[in-house]
Amino acid sequence: MDKWIELVKANMKGRKVTQERLAERLGMSQGGIGHWLSKRRQPKIEDMNRVLDEIGMGFLEVALVIREKPLVDDEGLPLTDEPSLIEKYNPYFRYPVSDWRDVGEVREDGQVLYAAERYELSDYQAQGAxxxxxxxxxxxxxxxxxxxxxxxxxxxxxxVEAVPGKLVIVQCPGNDEAIFRKLVEEGGQRFLVPLNPTYPKMLYSDECRIIGVVMQATAKF
Known part of the structure; x- marks a missing residue:
């Protein structure tokens, strides 16, 4: 909840959106918005997502994680290492899972295309799409x-700015699909370097287009 409030306040300030204007967009009172942002009242998940959408962050979605109350002994001490709160709110953001070929395509407005049939959660708050x-x-x-x-x-x-040392997703001339490499600078030139040394590195040219920077990696079991 704290992270959600921090996210909303920061983006309201950056976009110069007042509580009054946000309340008008949501069809509610300014006081109601104030209660949410001061933690006097807890908004529902749907309301949290409505607020994100109205401040221009509709590509994010907040998920609620509920944990059961842990078992305790006769003295009230927890029997397990689980949190002692009945309900614990953890902000997660939902992002679409795209296809390697799709991310290489660009709309007329310059935005990257990606499929939205599948989504996965992350605690990372993206700076952009x-x-x-x-x-x-x-x-x-x-x-x-x-x-x-x-x-x-x-x-x-x-x-996120793609600087040397970052892992990046890149579209290069002659390739239909984007590739995943590390951006490295050597002798004043930039290269796209695989982490696997059996693969060759590539010279990064102005014709290459960096689609984005990899911020997290996770495995599914």
Whole structure:
């Protein structure tokens, strides 16, 4: 809840949206908005998502995680390591899972296309439009350190600046599908480098287009 309030307040300030204007858009009183943002009242999940949509963050969705009250002994001490709260609110954001070929396409307004048939949750708050990709192949499996293998999910943020050292999703000339590489700078030139040393590195040219920066990686079991 605290993170949701922080997110809403920050974006209201950045977009110069007052509580009065937000309340008008939502068809409710300014006092009602104030109660939510001061934690005097708890909004429903649907209302939290309505607020995000009205401040221009409709690509996010908040999920509610409810944990059961832990067992306690005769002295009231917990018998397990579980949280002692009956209900604990954890903000998660829902992003679409895209296809490697789709992310290489761009609409006339410059926005990246991605499918929305499947969604996955993350605690990462994206700076811009974000989406998941399912890793294909072993080009990003490293012999040591950071290693991202086949079928893992990577979360891509299209608004994060791609600087050397970042893992990026790139569209290069002659390739129908985007690729996943590490952006590296050597001798004043930039390269797209796989974490797997058996794969060759590529020279990054002005004709290449970085779609987004990978911010998280996770595996499904």
């Amino acid at each position: 974000a989406f998941w990709l399912v890793v294909v192949g072993d080009a990003m499996i490293a012999p040591s350190g950071v290693s991202i293998g086949q079928d893992m999910l990577v979360l891509v943020d299209t608004a």
